[in-house]
Amino acid sequence: MYRNNPHPVHLKDYRPPEFLIDTVDLRFELDADRTRVEAHLALRRNPVATRGDGGLRLDGEQLELEAVAIDDRPLPPAEYRVTPESLTIHRVPDRFTLTTRVTISPSQNTALEGLYQSGDMLCTQCEAEGFRRITYFLDRPDVMARFTTTLIADAERYPVLLANGNPAARRTLDDGRQLTRWVDPFPKPSYLFALIAGDLSAIEDRFTTASGREVVLRIYVEPHNLDKCDHAMRSLKQAMRWDEERYGREYDLDIFMIVAVSHFNMGAMENKGLNVFNDKYVLARSDTATDQDFQGIEGVIAHEYFHNWTGNRITCRDWFQLSLKEGFTVYRDQEFSADMGSRGVKRIADVRLLRAHQFAEDASPMAHPVRPESYIEINNFYTTTVYEKGAELVRMQATLLGPERFRRATDLYFERHDGQAVTTEDFVRCMEAASGCDLGQFRRWYSQAGTPVLEVEGDYDAASATYRLRVRQHTPATPGQPEKAPLHLPLALALLDAEGRELALRLDGEAAAAPAGTRVLELREAEQCFTFVDIAEPPVPSLLRGFSAPVRLRFDYSDAELMFLMAHDGDGFSRWDAAQTLMQRLLLRLVEDPAAVIPESFFAAFAQALDDRTGDPALLAEVLTLPAESYLGDQMAVVDVDGIHRARCALEQAIGVRLRDRLLAVYAAHDDAGAYRLTPEAIGARALKNRALGYLLAAGDAEGLARCIAQFEAARNMTDCISALRLLVDHGGEAGLEALSRFHTRWSGEPLVLDKWFSVQATSPRPDTLARVERLMRNPDFSLRNPNRVRSLIGAFCNANPVRFHAADGSGYRFLADRVLELDPLNPQVAARLMRALVHWRRFDAARQALMRAEIERVLATEALSRDLYEVASRALE
Numbered sequence: 119m120y121r122n123n124p125h126p127v128h129l130k131d132y133r134p135p136e137f138l139i140d141t142v143d144l145r146f147e148l149d150a151d152r153t154r155v156e157a158h159l160a161l162r163r164n165p166v167a168t169r170g171d172g173g174l175r176l177d178g179e180q181l182e183l184e185a186v187a188i189d190d191r192p193l194p195p196a197e198y199r200v201t202p203e204s205l206t207i208h209r210v211p212d213r214f215t216l217t218t219r220v221t222i223s224p225s226q227n228t229a230l231e232g233l234y235q236s237g238d239m240l241c242t243q244c245e246a247e248g249f250r251r252i253t254y255f256l257d258r259p260d261v262m263a264r265f266t267t268t269l270i271a272d273a274e275r276y277p278v279l280l281a282n283g284n285p286a287a288r289r290t291l292d293d294g295r296q297l298t299r300w301v302d303p304f305p306k307p308s309y310l311f312a313l314i315a316g317d318l319s320a321i322e323d324r325f326t327t328a329s330g331r332e333v334v335l336r337i338y339v340e341p342h343n344l345d346k347c348d349h350a351m352r353s354l355k356q357a358m359r360w361d362e363e364r365y366g367r368e369y370d371l372d373i374f375m376i377v378a379v380s381h382f383n384m385g386a387m388e389n390k391g392l393n394v395f396n397d398k399y400v401l402a403r404s405d406t407a408t409d410q411d412f413q414g415i416e417g418v419i420a421h422e423y424f425h426n427w428t429g430n431r432i433t434c435r436d437w438f439q440l441s442l443k444e445g446f447t448v449y450r451d452q453e454f455s456a457d458m459g460s461r462g463v464k465r466i467a468d469v470r471l472l473r474a475h476q477f478a479e480d481a482s483p484m485a486h487p488v489r490p491e492s493y494i495e496i497n498n499f500y501t502t503t504v505y506e507k508g509a510e511l512v513r514m515q516a517t518l519l520g521p522e523r524f525r526r527a528t529d530l531y532f533e534r535h536d537g538q539a540v541t542t543e544d545f546v547r548c549m550e551a552a553s554g555c556d557l558g559q560f561r562r563w564y565s566q567a568g569t570p571v572l573e574v575e576g577d578y579d580a581a582s583a584t585y586r587l588r589v590r591q592h593t594p595a596t597p598g599q600p601e602k603a604p605l606h607l608p609l610a611l612a613l614l615d616a617e618g619r620e621l622a623l624r625l626d627g628e629a630a631a632a633p634a635g636t637r638v639l640e641l642r643e644a645e646q647c648f649t650f651v652d653i654a655e656p657p658v659p660s661l662l663r664g665f666s667a668p669v670r671l672r673f674d675y676s677d678a679e680l681m682f683l684m685a686h687d688g689d690g691f692s693r694w695d696a697a698q699t700l701m702q703r704l705l706l707r708l709v710e711d712p713a714a715v716i717p718e719s720f721f722a723a724f725a726q727a728l729d730d731r732t733g734d735p736a737l738l739a740e741v742l743t744l745p746a747e748s749y750l751g752d753q754m755a756v757v758d759v760d761g762i763h764r765a766r767c768a769l770e771q772a773i774g775v776r777l778r779d780r781l782l783a784v785y786a787a788h789d790d791a792g793a794y795r796l797t798p799e800a801i802g803a804r805a806l807k808n809r810a811l812g813y814l815l816a817a818g819d820a821e822g823l824a825r826c827i828a829q830f831e832a833a834r835n836m837t838d839c840i841s842a843l844r845l846l847v848d849h850g851g852e853a854g855l856e857a858l859s860r861f862h863t864r865w866s867g868e869p870l871v872l873d874k875w876f877s878v879q880a881t882s883p884r885p886d887t888l889a890r891v892e893r894l895m896r897n898p899d900f901s902l903r904n905p906n907r908v909r910s911l912i913g914a915f916c917n918a919n920p921v922r923f924h925a926a927d928g929s930g931y932r933f934l935a936d937r938v939l940e941l942d943p944l945n946p947q948v949a950a951r952l953m954r955a956l957v958h959w960r961r962f963d964a965a966r967q968a969l970m971r972a973e974i975e976r977v978l979a980t981e982a983l984s985r986d987l988y989e990v991a992s993r994a995l996e
């Protein structure tokens with residue numbers, strides 16, 4: 119498993135598989151320490167592939183081979199060869215059955231890839247290449263087979279035995295063990311295989327599909343969590359209905375199962391008919407989960423369910439095509455969540471994430487195209503570029519096509535490619551074929567990395583009553599791609615008059631004006647001009663509405679224009695974005711000059727927003743949120759860690775002091791003591807009041823502190839409880855320590871709630887935070903073997919606490935490298951992910967650069983790194 123200097127895999131080397139597998143019959147004798155796996159594969163030569171040397175090479179890692187046979191004839195060792203990564207049979211017929219018997223050890227599997235033990239249960243994670251740790255196989259997504267799975271296990275320890283497909287048999291064997299058989303009628307790649315064995319309970323429901331088929335729905339959890347599954351079930355049923363209505367996609371098996379497991383590397387996994395979830399994305403009760411948790415569950419449940427069509431029925435030809443399923447499925451889950459809650463707020467949250475993480479990735483040595491060209495370890499490419507930027511690519515195509523043509527194009531995609539393993543090129547071809555649009559240039563988005571910059575200038579000419587927009591685009595170089603070509607993209611905009619009304623727009627040369635509102639311009643050139651005619655007065659442009667393309671927009675607005683947009687723009691996203699730009703400007707000015715005065719007009723704009731009781735409180739809470747420290751750093755030539763932190767604290771404090779009475783009034787107006795509701799209005803009200811409380815505490819306001827303590831004590835929902843706890847820890851002195859200890863006592867025995875307790879402490883800007891994090895690593899509730907614990911303590915410190923992680927003495931960097939090296943032998947995926955906190959080293963000052971670089975070098979100098987960690991660390995220095 120561990121080796122230095124591993125070889126990269128290249129997209130250009132793709133070849134169709136030499137053999138295909140029609141059916142797979144698996145038989146597991148399950149045991150935590152020693153599981154036996156017998157596999158019968160029906161293989162045949164692929165008619166379209168070129169013939170190799172007559173042999174067959176199967177993938178397999180960490181398997182103990184006991185027997186191998188072809189057409190029931192046992193093979194002597196001379197007829198095959200085993201390496202740590204493969205089984206090669208020197209000579210095989212054109213069509214045959216291969217039988218192998220291996221043993222594996224789930225309890226020793228700390229990488230959580232393949233079959234592993236989580237708590238008392240056994241579970242699997244096969245995407246991307248985990249199936250090869252279960253049995254010898256052609257472990258690649260373009261080999262699709264029909265699976266039958268037989269599970270045999272001790273009936274007491276593992277009363278519930280699940281696999282993909284429909285249940286086919288269940289009986290007790292003579293030796294008392296239990297046997298269960300599952301048959302999956304849909305051909306699938308091995309990465310979608312799953313099994314579960316455990317002592318689990320389930321909540322059950324039913325769903326009738328549009329064509330009238332009855333489907334059983336079950337969510338399996340450990341018995342004590344049965345009271346935390348309702349929200350997940352509700353979300354599932356809503357997602358199933360939505361996919362029928364919006365995409366015409368029905369579910370296709372008799373049963374759909376979700377299982378929550380406590381040890382999981384990622385969010386969740388869309389295995390056919392048997393989704394396996396990180397329990398964080400299933401379990402929620404209003405007193406244990408925040409509004410954000412509830413929304414996360416709704417989104418991830420939908421995401422995995424949507425994969426049944428975008429991923430499972432139609433899958434990826436190879437892993438370079440990962441965004442084919444992930445980008446499209448993220449787009450689908452984003453739209454679903456927008457329909458379930460507040461559309462504008464959802465878009466803001468998605469753009470915030472994209473800007474904070476994907477833009478930063480695109481500006482780092484890890485930058486890669488949505489369809490990467492090469493990788494050493496595919497697990498390193500489950501990135502915000504493949505997922506979130508990939509979703510933006512689908513969104514732009516939906517915008518360019520318009521809703522009717524986009525629906526026709528997705529219908530065509532599902533019809534044309536059902537049952538196939540295809541490429542992003544196949545997807546774009548469907549978009550073109552169904553719409554008549556030419557997406558030739560648009561394809562560059564898939565192959566070109568980097569975030570384009572749009573520089574826009576506007577010129578008003580009173581004499582001719584015209585407004586001219588000049589748009590220039592360029593994309594900065596990224597590793598391996600020094601030259602960039604112009605991209606085809608939709609630029610949504612409106613022009614506003616002095617009252618904020620949208621003008622009817624007519625471009626020079628057009629016969630008639632389009633109705634007033636948003637208009638989509640298509641950009642294709644490095645530089646383009648658009649002249650609008652019949653513009654009676656100088657307008658204020660509202661640009662990139664709804665964030666119509668994943669670009670950095672530059673337009674030289676005056677502060678007054680930004681305040682105007684913040685107050686009047688009809689597009690919720692653009693109102694928020696104007697406020698962000700305004701606050702960003704002010705903060706960067708304060709970084710340069712801590713003595714800079716905050717203009718009165720800024721407080722006035724903030725006050726006006728706070729006084730607006732007619733708007734959506736959720737949107738208002740977003741408008742009133744200062745840009746994150748990391749995002750501010752992204753806007754600077756050299757990140758000034760301490761200056762940014764200081765400026766941001768100073769602005770928060772000034773707002774808290776200057777607008778104290780209004781903030782207290784907003785707090786009182788939205789403090790809802792009634793029953794907990796999960797409506798967009800109630801969520802918005804909680805967000806807004808907690809935002810107001812945050813400013814008050816930043817200002818050291820005594821009444822604010824009293825409210826905060828009262829809120830912590832009275833809170834019956836986790837949103838209010840954790841918001842108060844965070845503020846008390848950061849600003850409350852003794853009260854913070856007291857609250858932490860009470861919170862821990864109250865929630866001991868609820869690991870997911872304790873994760874919040876770890877995170878609140880790890881992200882505190884208090885000077886003693888690193889010492890506290892180190893102490894918490896020895897807390898019995900912490901474990902390096904559980905990825906959720908690692909992320910909530912170590913991950914939170916390194917990724918969400920810039921001022922402490924980037925401490926000038928390098929202590930944060932040293933801490934990270936130590937943890938990464940400790941984790942790598944246990945769980946390479948988690949170690950490599952954590953390592954990413956160092957890849958942005960070139961963005962910092964010389965002293966920090968040297969310290970970060972030294973830690974990366976120390977990691978690279980270590981013997982026997984995993985491929986995962988080696989790839990991230992070596993790319994970081996490129």
Ligand code: ARG
Nearest residue numbers: 245246384386387388497500
């Ligand atoms: N396909 C899963 C999803 O829904 C992610 C699984 C990734 N797992 C991994 N080990 N890389 O997004």
Ligand code: ZN
Nearest residue numbers: 421425444447
């Ligand atoms: Zn996915």
